[in-house]
Amino acid sequence: MAEVMLAADGTPLKRSLARALRRQKIRALGLIAPLLLFVLITFIIPIGSMLFRSVENEIVSNTLPYTVQALSSWDAEQDALPSEDTFQAMFFDMFIAAEAKRHTRLGTRLNYETTGLSSLFRQSGRKLDDIADVSYEPLEDLDKAWDDGETWYALMNARDGTDESLLAEQRGRVARLTDSETLGDINFAPDAEVAALLPLAAREYTAWAIYVATQDGRDPAARDPWEAIAPALALDLQTADLSGYDGPAADMLRAAQDANLPAPDFTAAFAEIDEDWGKRVPWETIKTHSGKFTSGYFLNAVDAQKTADGMAWQPENKQILITLFGRTIWMSMLIMCSCILLGYPIAWLLANLPMRQANLLLILVLLPFWTSLLVRTSAWKVMLQQQGVINDVLVWIGLVADDNRLIIINNQFGTIVSMTHILLPFMILPMYSVMQTIQPTYLRAAKSLGATNWTAFWRVYFPQSIPGIGAGSILVFILAIGYYITPEIVGGTKGVFISNRIAYHISSSLNWGLAAALGTILLVAVLILYWAYDKIVGIDNVKLG
């Protein structure tokens, strides 16, 4: 057996070599680290977080935590409305959400699923005080001291023991609702005894105190609580056993209990605010979309929807996205093919002309490339429209009748023509740089061996130029699939792409979840096509030069 080979310094050669290699690798990694970090921070993380919106759906359970909890026991199959408890939970959830201006945001979210919920939430938010007043006004009449924040603070603030779990729970509730930090000193902690005696009131007061202290930066000891505290107290007093209680406001509480402080009938009160609350539709929508993650956006992205009974197709007169996906891919292929057909001869010419002429021609190829995209697209509008240059010329030479001008814009033809023109340089340049490396001697050799011009081209030249075609095709196809300005301007109704809908949902409807789902599908489609290309042609066969 051979001895272990040693390096000059006595360590085994194998280890020494590995160490040297590792050092080299680390150095290489160090060199590309800035770029890697840059790409990670400015590209991968933002795109990842944008795409994550396609499944993220925390807004429902963050805004209406108790309602979602109460709805989980509601059997949507049965024909009844949710229980009074659910309406009650909805009131307290909505009240704080309306103070935080989050209920309208939730309304916008749910309106994507069920038309009408946007204004239902917006208008209901304004009328919650009416429900609270059912309890608040009698309480105020009973004793003016209830109108004073100090009474409440004395009652609720911890004396002997603190209900830490309630405090932590409510901090979490407010944090999730407002999407902000709620830690830190708030100058309040719920009293354990009162929290056990008056659970609902203590819960709502604690949430209020946390909200005022962390969101408004005010001291809860010096502020009056929201009116929602009164119905909470009224509900608690219906069952509370006050006999053993002798803390602050004990007499006032007993007086309120003796006077049977009225609590709102939440089911009826909500139906009075808006009759839609008395229907099953809004509740079903909330229940169906209450999960922290949802498949709803992806279903919407393929013309389906999430319903209480699982997946269902959209009504036929709303189905459009699958058509658009198909059209986008089909038209991008067409554009890619026309770029190949037009670009190949030019690239060949560029590669085979003497340097001087080739450079001039190259500048002509690049010139439109340096012009603004909008200018080029608008120029096509001037060219193609019915009173445009092409039609005018055709009419002038008599090929087309004046009253029967060609329609070559605001349709698929317009999109294909202008996008082919815009993307042509991306096809020509990789082809040109690959063709430049093909030795002219090969063609001459083929011909001297008896091949015809065509055979020499097809059997010798063309196969060597395929890597250029591949690179150009991938570039053009991927660029085309994501285009939206050009289709928007010249595409009319039949020449628009899925990207136009993505743009609409990003900037107009603000349905970013759906936009993210559409974007994810587009990305996956491109990756699949790339994979297919690799299988069929081989990605090693792609060359940019």
Added chain:
Amino acid sequence: MKLAKTLMATTALTVASGTAFADGHMASEMTLVSWGGAYQSSQQNAYVAPYVEMNAGVTAVWDESSAEAVAKLRAMNEAGNVTWDVVDVVAADAIRLCDEGLALEIDADEQLAAAPDGTSASDDFGDLLVSDCFIPQIVYSTTFGYRTDLVGDTPPTEVCAVFDTDAYPGKRSLEKRPINNMEWALLCDGVAKEDVYDVLATSEGQDQALAKLDTIKDDVIWWSAGADTPQLLADGEVIMGSTYNGRLFAAIEEQDQPIGMLWDAQVFDLDGWIIPTGLSPEREARALDFVKFATDTQRLADQAKYISYGPARLSSAPLVGQHAELGIDMAPHMPTDPENAKNTFLYNYEFWADYRDDIDAKFQAWLAQ
């Protein structure tokens, strides 16, 4: 080491001075967001330039991003870095920004100027305060223009001419969205004006509107930018088309194109300011100070010298004078002029806030058929 100390000291000083002056002090730079073009220059002339002149040291920077304002503001808010101070948006966007908590709520009587005769701001703006966050500037309308030389001897006088391809053959341009088009379609299909939104709220009503639009589908060029229709009219590509009344005014009066106005069933809409939430106190104070000045009675009336949009205040109407360059009376060109406003339609914000997504999906599916 010394440098680091100096740096820290100055930073601490700057921070301290920043907080010390927070109360009552206003930022000296503000970024205004608007639509560009003639509208933005009317704002620049009518109140931004005077404001900057009055307040020495204040600079105003324009950003022409109003078309994407809602999406951009949401993104800025999520990133925690709002770079805009005052944003010009249409009322529907203001409502959405308010719903999303992205715009500051304004107490009109407290924070906006009263009319010269003492009428409170909320009475002076009246119903135009469609959202708690919205500070109205102008009333504009979406209406039709037609080529005077292509319509023959009987120029159209009512909106249903758009659907009458026998009397007025040729292409029409309509906006590539359901809003306004659905209403016009129903009006011209025999639905009474007061019932339009009730009908449109039903699935059958939506089908009815699309069926009416279907009768002219092959004759329509769909636009997405306000400048499209004036251009299409000027090129003779279309015989009539819808766009904003100010664009048509510019084409007719300033560029002398053979275009006529069809005011019938014009749809009123509003444009105004919002102030984003999440500004520092100094910037917010500056923004509030600016909008109070920019939306007072005289300033809104001044704006009408440069563009044919109606001032949003009642008290501004009598002060509307002549065009700054053309010297023509502006009142007859206002969408609110009694002669033009014989038959008008008010954009229903609540309705479209609810139905926009639903009807838009149907509309786009119909377009793609």
